[in-house]
Amino acid sequence: MLGACDPAAALTLLQGEDALNEYCFNTHRISHLFCQTCGIESFGRGVGPDGSEMAAINVRRLDGVDLFALKPHPFDGGSL
Numbered sequence: 001m002l003g004a005c006d007p008a009a010a011l012t013l014l015q016g017e018d019a020l021n022e023y024c025f026n027t028h029r030i031s032h033l034f035c036q037t038c039g040i041e042s043f044g045r046g047v048g049p050d051g052s053e054m055a056a057i058n059v060r061r062l063d064g065v066d067l068f069a070l071k072p073h074p075f076d077g078g079s080l
């Protein structure tokens, strides 16, 4: 669960860093990382509102995740 640990430290990319392209928009606080081959964004890195490093994973890219079992929480990014 994010927030219960250090999300940036909890993410270890085992391979493929050189196959990623970075895209930043708006405030450039988040590094959106896309596969150069298929264009999928599997994760991003950035700095949270409290200044700590963070990572966000696209769970649609993880094996064995039942998306319908997840309970997403709405997030108002426009209020940042």
Ligand SMILES: [Zn+2]
Pocket (backbone or CB within 6 Å): 035, 036, 037, 038, 039, 040
């Ligand atoms: Zn790919």
